[in-house]
Amino acid sequence: xxxxxxxxxxxxxxxxxxxxxxxxxxxxxxxxxxxxxxxxxxxxxxxxxxxxxxxxxxxxxxxxxxxxxxxxxxxxxxxxxxxxxxxxxxxxxxxxxxxxxxxxxxxxxxxxxxxxxxxxxxxxxxxxxxxxxxxxxxxxxxxxxxxxxx
Amino acid sequence: xxxxxxxxxxxxxxxxxxxxxxxxxxxxxxxxxxxxxxxxxxxxxxxxxxxxxxxxxxxxxxxxxxxxxxxxxxxxxxxxxxxxxxxxxxxxxxxxxxxxxxxxxxxxxxxxxxxxxxxxxxxxxxxxxxxxxxxxxxxxxxxxxxxxxx
DNA sequence: GTCCTGGAGTCTCTTGAAGAAACCCAGAAG
DNA sequence: CTTCTGGGTTTCTTCAAGAGACTCCAGGAC
Numbered sequence: 001x002x003x004x005x006x007x008x009x010x011x012x013x014x015x016x017x018x019x020x021x022x023x024x025x026x027x028x029x030x031x032x033x034x035x036x037x038x039x040x041x042x043x044x045x046x047x048x049x050x051x052x053x054x055x056x057x058x059x060x061x062x063x064x065x066x067x068x069x070x071x072x073x074x075x076x077x078x079x080x081x082x083x084x085x086x087x088x089x090x091x092x093x094x095x096x097x098x099x100x101x102x103x104x105x106x107x108x109x110x111x112x113x114x115x116x117x118x119x120x121x122x123x124x125x126x127x128x129x130x131x132x133x134x135x136x137x138x139x140x141x142x143x144x145x146x147x148x149x150x
Numbered sequence: 151x152x153x154x155x156x157x158x159x160x161x162x163x164x165x166x167x168x169x170x171x172x173x174x175x176x177x178x179x180x181x182x183x184x185x186x187x188x189x190x191x192x193x194x195x196x197x198x199x200x201x202x203x204x205x206x207x208x209x210x211x212x213x214x215x216x217x218x219x220x221x222x223x224x225x226x227x228x229x230x231x232x233x234x235x236x237x238x239x240x241x242x243x244x245x246x247x248x249x250x251x252x253x254x255x256x257x258x259x260x261x262x263x264x265x266x267x268x269x270x271x272x273x274x275x276x277x278x279x280x281x282x283x284x285x286x287x288x289x290x291x292x293x294x295x296x297x298x299x300x
Numbered sequence: 301g302t303c304c305t306g307g308a309g310t311c312t313c314t315t316g317a318a319g320a321a322a323c324c325c326a327g328a329a330g
Numbered sequence: 331c332t333t334c335t336g337g338g339t340t341t342c343t344t345c346a347a348g349a350g351a352c353t354c355c356a357g358g359a360c
Contacts, residue, residue, distance in 0.1 A: 004173070004197075004318085010260040012249025013180055013242055019253070021173065023154070023347080030163055034292060039308050047154075049348045054309060075355055076307055084252050089287030090276055092163055094244045099162025102234050103169070107297030110160040113290040118281035121293070125285075126240055129275040131268035137239030140263040142184060143271075147257030154348085173318080189337050199319045204338060224327050226336055 010149035019063045019088075024048050025056050026092060029081075032066060033089050037078040060085070093124050160299035169213045169238075174198050175206050176242060179231075182216065183239050187228040210235070243274050 007018040020026055027046055036045050043053050057079060060066040065085035071078045081089065093113070100109035100123075115122045128135040157168035170176055177196055186195050193203050207229060210216040215235035221228045231239065243263070250259035250273075265272045278285040 006177075007253075011177070011180070012246040012254065012259060012261065013176055014249075015253040016245045016249040017173075017176060021176075023167075023171065026163055026167060026171075027156075027161070030161070033287060040306085043308095049350085050309070051311085051349090052347060055346095072307095072356095075309085086287050087248060087251070091241070091244050091248055093285075093287060093290070094241050094276070095166045096162040098237060098241055099164075099166040101237070103157075103165040104162065104297055109162060109295040110297040110299065111162065111292050112295040113292055115278045115280065115283070115285055116289050116291070117283040117285075118278060120278075120280045122278045122280035122285070125277045125279040125282075126244070127275045127277045128265045128268060128270075128272045130265065130270045130272035132275075133265070133267040135243075135265055135267075135272070135274050137183060137236050137243060139266050140243070141266070142261050142263055145259040145262040147254055147260040149260065190335090193337095199321090200338070201320090201340085202318060205317095222327095222336090224336075225325080225338085226327095 010147065016091075019065060020060075020091075022056065022059070024052060025060065026095070028053070028056050028060065029065070029085065029088060030092055032079055032081055032085075033092070037080060038071075039077070042079075094126075097124050160297065166241075169215060170210075170241075172206065172209070174202060175210065176245070178203070178206050178210065179215070179235065179238060180242055182229055182231055182235075183242070187230060188221075189227070189229075192229075244276075247274050 005018070006014040006021065009015065020029065024046065028042060031042050031045055036042055039053065039057070042048070042057075043050055046053070048056075057066065057068070061068050061079070063084075064082055065088060066079045067082050068077050068079055070076060096111065104110070112121045113123070114120065126135050127133065128139075155168070156164040156171065159165065170179065174196065178192060181192055181195055186192055189203065189207070192198070192207075193200055196203070198206075207216065207218070211218050211229070213234075214232055215238060216229045217232050218227050218229055220226060246259075246261065254260070262271045263273070264270065276285050277283065278289075
């Protein structure tokens with residue numbers, strides 16, 4: 001694929017893609033989130049090639065999204081979400097929400113989310129951290145920030 | 151790449167990836183969002199190969215995320231966000247937010263977002279659509295939904 | 301000790317996608 | 331009638347993804 005290096009771009013979207021933009025990476029993260037934390041489990045669940053799974057796991061560990069931890073004396077490891085990784089799962093929830101709305105079809109969403117705080121099956125809602133009002137793509141103006149390109 | 155077909159999986163994350171998971175697609179969407187709507191503009195800004203740009207644009211149009219529209223009598227077209235596409239930009243904002251927090255480094259975020267409603271530079275916040283409390287990956291339990299696999 | 305098993309990778313080979321860059325086509329300008 | 335410009339298409343090369351066999355290591359059975 002001769003992948004372009006997104007990490008150097010002055011764009012947080014591109015930089016994020018550099019971490020989880022490769023094929024399978026988000027699904028690996030989802031699986032770890034729901035408790036499939038071992039190599040064999042991930043390989044079986046995703047049907048991904050072992051070589052690519054190895055590469056993805058290493059990449060995610062390098063970027064401090066997953067932590068590789070022995071779970072037994074033998075060469076047995078499991079992969080756990082770091083704090084950085086857990087916040088990426090927020091992104092996955094938003095992704096799932098869009099898919100639920102636009103791609104689920106007749107059958108309805110394959111997965112529902114029960115919110116601990118209220119106990120209800122609910123959806124995620126994007127709000128302004130400052131005023132609390134809804135904040136969507138059309139509700140904002142992008143402006144150059146301190147880290148903008150020269 | 152012999153890309154795996156994510157669209158058949160009973161997972162809204164995988165299905166969403168089928169629409170914008172290919173390399174460059176999110177960046178194409180971002181560019182269209184900020185007003186780079188024409189083939190030449192996109193190609194110049196991203197430095198993407200023309201062939202791949204053609205493929206991505208066609209794919210996004212097929213999936214009703216972008217709309218291809220003539221802007222002159224001649225063979226001149228521009229690409230615009232549909233409603234479905236605009237909601238994908240919400241996802242990009244969350245992606246940018248994560249990148250701002252974890253990958254921006256010394257310089258700070260390259261782009262800031264001013265919220266129309268309050269006029270402040272702000273960040274996006276994930277809340278429960280039901281109770282309004284914060285809703286993050288650790289605050290929910292996933293359960294099988296109506297469209298779950300058999 | 302020797303054998304067996306299971307987890308966690310590595311290696312090899314083939315196919316196909318990404319990149320680069322040249323080429324093509326329609327309509328307008330001169 | 332030639333040139334220019336936007337919007338692609340074509341060709342060719344390189345490199346990543348997929349498939350699946352093979353390896354390595356530790357512990358337990360014998």
